[in-house]
Amino acid sequence: MRKFFLFLLLLPACTVTASTVYEYKLDNGMKLLVKQDHRAPVVVSQVWYKVGASYEHSGITGVSHVLEHMMFKGTKNFGPGEFSEVIAANGGRENAFTSRDYTAYFQILEKSRLPVSFEMEADRMRNLLLSEKEFKKEVEVVKEERRTRTEDNPRSLTYEKFNATAFTNSPYQNPTIGWMNDLNNMTLNDLANWYRKWYAPNNATLVVVGDVEPDDVYLLAQEHFGGLPVIEIPELKPRMEAAQTGPRRISVRAPAEVPYLIMGYKTPVLNTASEDWEPYALEVLAGILDSGGSARFSRELVREQQIAVDASVSYSMFDRQANLLMISGTPATGRTVEELEQAIHKQIERLKNEKVAAAELERIKAQVIAGDVYEKDSVFYQAMALGVLETVGLGWQKIDEYVERVKSVTAEQIQQVARKYLVENTMTVAVLEPQKINRKKASGQSAAAQH
């Protein structure tokens, strides 16, 4: 380990000092985070709400996301679609995204246009008009979105069924876009209730990154958001996943050509870990298997054994609730999903039985140091990182620890988390079993003009 450390000290030019984040709080409880990036005369503004699919209960799944769509449908002051029109006329780009743990709205603008964004975001935080007419159309749009993303995509479909199997009572069992049944039965009243409950300054964080002066941004935020009333935010009951007591396996049969494997193990996140180094060790473990072409999956499963054409690992320590370390892969031509799963199990056993090599840890460290610099090339990403951490309840300051904490992970710790968490009892496996695609009906080509 000593060599590992010396290596680090030889890299003076590579560490960019973390640029300062300015934190403010308005009287109504709304938090404001500002970070300066003067490379271009541009500003990104994001409003983050503590609400998302994991706040929903059965029967209303997808309500956070449908509400996000309806947030573009006007207020007392702006007609449907006018928000987007005004931002566009100001040269801006705007959109929104909903996830399990948050709903966020953003604009990217030339820096002098920031007031436009603040005025309209403040307005739709409390003054949204929910019209039945707009809702009827928009919920159809969301169903089309679901068809594109999930119903007609065999891998997404497998992933959705995988989550529904892996989680017994955690809200992470539900898809963010919602079950089709719930979308079919959603009412305007569901949305109105949801909006009233969660959309308030004291449940929001405003993040601004770009070519700005923090105090000016604060005054502007005060001007537009400062007058919004505090509301009482309901207490979110804990819905901790019940202990898993044995492996779970499902098949998903859908029209497809290529089989696909998803495996997951129950793992803690920073919010839930009893030992706070464990998530970082899991993060590095994921990197040992899958970060760059020289990681074990690419080298061994794809190139040497030629069992997979791709194999990847995902783990997010910044989720609000305990989640999964997930492995997914596609078997190579002539190889089966079973062979791929066996090869993955061997990789996991090796993590438990052997300490990872110093060179592998050094690689991760280099990638983390570099990634920290590369991420600063995007103002949007910088804002996003602050917004996520704040909204899942970790506090944005966690971002400053990330590189050092990852670098301090030891080979022993990786072995420990592998032994503790990558165990059969908490494993879920989903396999996509391709069903022959019937292409017979009605196909054809005509050279006649159709109208």
Place this chain on the structure above:
Amino acid sequence: MKLKKLLPLVTLVIVVIAVAVFVIQKDREEIMPVQGYGLNIETWQINGTRVMYVYAPELPMVDVRVVFDAGSARDGDKPGLATLTNLMLNRGAGKWNTNQLVERFDSVGAELSKQSLRDMAVISLRSLTEKEWLKVALDTMATILQEPVFDANELEREKNSIYVALKNQQEDPGDIASLAFYKALYGDHPYASPDLGTRESVASITREDLQAFYKKYYVANNAIIAIVGAVDKKQARQIARQLVGPLEGGDKAPLINEVPPLNEAVTIRKQHPSSQTTILVGHPGNYRGDPDYFALYVGNHVLGGSGFGSRIMKEVREKRGLAYSSYSYFSPMRRKGPFLMGLQTRNDQADEALKIVRDTLTMFIQQGPTDDEIKHSKMNITGGFPLKLDSNKDILAYIAMIGFYDLPLDYLKNFNDNVERVTIEQIRDAFQRRIDPNKMVTVMVGDLGDKTPAK
């Protein structure tokens, strides 16, 4: 309302474009300041390769991109050859095997990526500028560019993974539609060549084919290099010299044929057991450096290129809730790239949605945009200009594109002026000359027999 008062700011900002052109005779060098905020594009030649460079000192990193005129338009009678050659560059090079090559990049946190498009074969590197680390990254990239070995075993493995990717395409209605669209649009033209090839064509490609393709097209006279980052000009010169200097001079690839016009409307319907029908409607569009470029660009922004508020989005989604995504775009290439309109909708609504898209286009061609629409589009495009160049990644993509397509060096500097100059009449005229709504390629992929409303 307060907002309306803020709008005039749009015009204020774009006026602050200071312009000066220095032409330095030595080494055919030009420096082109683009914006008041100090983005200078510098360019020179080395060994037949054009270098495009922007100094961006703020972050300790550098992006380098080498682009060869060696995309799938060069496949000839072996579809997939260009992609496979590009893919194989870092599967063994010089004295290093694949494992050693990827290790070298990963160990210094560098990221190498490759891309094979219709015109371009792209190799990009992102690295920290820390001296030792950058050296490892550049030495490795130079070896990949100059001494790929095209290892026979690695070739077999890559072919196998392409077979899987080809199968994957056949389960995705969007991919199926796109393949059919390009085939119908381009017929015998080189742009028809599917980038991954076909099962049969890929199987027929040999190591010798790759070597010959590489020898012919991965040459200095057929390349450009773009550099953006915290390297000064002296370092940039060294980087360019190291990466492309030792390449064979070779010949610039001959210009491919013009895209022939469509003689008649073609409609292709493909059955697929999906809940939605993917619809693509298109026509040969425009090319880089096209005299109609700005008229078509601003016109398409109104028609379907700007998301919410554009006509197609309004008619299909905002008014009727028929689709999540609906759009139109021009994808200019060396020759005419496609003009394309697309959406996905529930099977039973497909005919209705298709009619709406066609009617929207026909009406737009006849009438052009309204005063209000063109004004708003111009405000969005020009007011958003700084957003186009707000990261090294974006700057790199622009200067590589400008260099590859020989666009004028003042392309970015004049961009807003060119947009402002476009008139409604020009848009109408350009669309009427360029897009014939009676000779479109239409592709529909979905459960075509399914007319019952889905739940």
